[in-house]
Amino acid sequence: MGPHAIDLSIAELRRRYLREEEPVTAQLLARLKRDPRQGVRLLHDTLRRRWESEKQLRARRDSMLHFERILWRSGIERLAGVDEAGVGPLAGPVVAAAVVFPPGTGLDGVDDSKQLDRETRERLDGVIRGAASGIGLGTASVAEIDELNVYQAALLAMRRAVEDLPDPPQHLLVDARAIPGVAIPQNRFEKGDGIDFSIAAASILAKVHRDALMQELDREYPEYGFAAHKGYATPGHQEAIRRHGPCPAHRRSYTFLRELCGGYSERFYRLQERLEAIEERAALRRFETDLSERREELADEEYRKLRLTVTRRWKGM
Numbered sequence: 467m468g469p470h471a472i473d474l475s476i477a478e479l480r481r482r483y484l485r486e487e488e489p490v491t492a493q494l495l496a497r498l499k500r501d502p503r504q505g506v507r508l509l510h511d512t513l514r515r516r517w518e519s520e521k522q523l524r525a526r527r528d529s530m531l532h533f534e535r536i537l538w539r540s541g542i543e544r545l546a547g548v549d550e551a552g553v554g555p556l557a558g559p560v561v562a563a564a565v566v567f568p569p570g571t572g573l574d575g576v577d578d579s580k581q582l583d584r585e586t587r588e589r590l591d592g593v594i595r596g597a598a599s600g601i602g603l604g605t606a607s608v609a610e611i612d613e614l615n616v617y618q619a620a621l622l623a624m625r626r627a628v629e630d631l632p633d634p635p636q637h638l639l640v641d642a643r644a645i646p647g648v649a650i651p652q653n654r655f656e657k658g659d660g661i662d663f664s665i666a667a668a669s670i671l672a673k674v675h676r677d678a679l680m681q682e683l684d685r686e687y688p689e690y691g692f693a694a695h696k697g698y699a700t701p702g703h704q705e706a707i708r709r710h711g712p713c714p715a716h717r718r719s720y721t722f723l724r725e726l727c728g729g730y731s732e733r734f735y736r737l738q739e740r741l742e743a744i745e746e747r748a749a750l751r752r753f754e755t756d757l758s759e760r761r762e763e764l765a766d767e768e769y770r771k772l773r774l775t776v777t778r779r780w781k782g783m
Contacts, residue, residue, distance in 0.1 A: 476505040483513055490517045523574045530663040531572055533653065537637055538569040544600070545569075546635035547664020548627060548645065550620045551579065551672040555697030556707075556723060557690070557715045558680050559605045560616065562623035563671035564631050564638075565664060566600035573597060576666050578659040579673040591674040594667045602630030603675055612719040621645055627668075641665050687713045721767050733760075734768040741775055747783055750776065 474482075479498075482488045490513045498510035537545050550562040573594065579587055595601060604626025606619035614622065624645045628638065638645065638652035641659050645652065655662055659669040677696055684693035690706045690713060697703070697715075699722065707716070707726045716723060724730065737757065744750050754776055761769055 476503060476509070479506065479509055483509070490520070492517070527572050527574055527576070527663070530576070530661060530666060533639060533655075533662055534567075534664060542636045543569055544633060544635045545637050545639065545664065546600070546602075546628065546631060547639045547662065547666070547668040548624050549641040549659050549665050549669040549672055550623055551669065551676045552697070553616050553620050556699050556703065556717060556720055557608070557692065557697035557713075558676070558683060559607050560611060560620045560623045561672045561676035561679065562604045562620065562627040563668040563675065564600075564602040564604075564624075564627040564635070565594060565598050565668045565671060566631060566633075566635055567597060567664065567667070568599050571597055572663070573667070576663055576670065578657075578666055579669040581660070582670070584677075587670050587674055590667075590670050594671060598667075600631045600633055600635075601671065602627045602632075603671070604628075604630055605679075608715060608717055611717050615719070616717070627672075639664050641669070683715050687715060690715075721771075725771065730768050731765065733763055734765075734772070737764075737772055738775070741772065741779070744779065750779055750783065 483490060483494075495510060495514055495517060498506055498513065501507070501510070534545060544566050546564045546566045548562065548564045550560055552558060552560045573590075575586070575590060576594070582590070604623045606614075606623040606626075610622060611619040621643065624640070625647055628635065628645065628648055628650070635650060638648070638650050639658065639662055640652050640654045642654060642656055644654050655665065658665040660666070680692045680696045683697075684691070689710050691702055692715070694700075695703050704726055707723065711727060712718060712723050725734075728735075737753075737760070741753055744753055757769075757772055757776065764772070
């Protein structure tokens with residue numbers, strides 16, 4: 467560490483550990499804590515908070531690398547994490563990414579893309595690309611989503627991402643599901659993008675790439691605001707669909723689009739309007755009874771939609 471902390475001026479300590487951000491160790495903190503100077507005590511408090519934050523980041527990184535380290539130690543060098551983005555939106559493709567890191571790689575801050583803001587995702591996208599030994603991207607189009615259903619389309623995008631890697635991986639770590647049609651050993655993890663490093667890295671790559679594709683769709687169909695909501699069912703997006711109808715980027719197989727475009731019965735919309743106005747539990751209970759009595763007057767998907775809304779209203783009261 468060089469000279470003992472107590473031998474340095476406060477200005478020199480600030481230069482080293484605040485402006486130049488030299489590594490902070492437990493040994494340094496102990497020395498600063500013993501220093502009688504008030505300025506050094508204040509610096510100790512600042513650096514201790516930074517050290518504790520960095521310690522938590524290291525612990526998080528080590529936890530997320532658990533499976534990678536086991537497989538790397540077993541001799542597997544080309545280990546790919548795979549994840550997708552875009553299952554939930556009403557519009558746009560599903561995008562998947564596969565990423566391979568050299569054994570021993572660890573990057574601070576990599577986490578489930580949904581837990582990161584846009585600026586952090588984009589910064590980490592560059593960091594991941596710089597550290598990775600292989601990256602593959604795959605998409606499933608809106609037409610494929612409508613033909614296959616979005617779950618199967620996501621699996622297709624994930625398979626394409628694996629096939630897009632420059633070298634075939636020896637093992638896959640996958641978020642939530644197994645990828646069919648891939649003759650590679652794989653482990654799947656529920657909420658894998660929040661517990662595994664390679665899967666989380668893939669989730670960031672997939673999200674950033676899909677967001678860029680939605681920016682392109684926004685330029686093609688500016689009236690829908692795709693750049694802002696990325697195709698999700700925000701109030702503004704719903705209103706745009708009601709006003710303009712769906713465009714070629716929308717997933718026509720989604721029944722919610724039918725609802726937004728007036729494709730349900732008049733009885734459904736009357737009941738929906740009545741339900742939206744309910745504020746008291748007694749009124750909601752009466753509506754629930756009335757809905758059950760009108761079951762035969764509604765199409766199955768209309769009844770399911772209203773029942774789901776009733777359940778959500780109960781939870782919110």
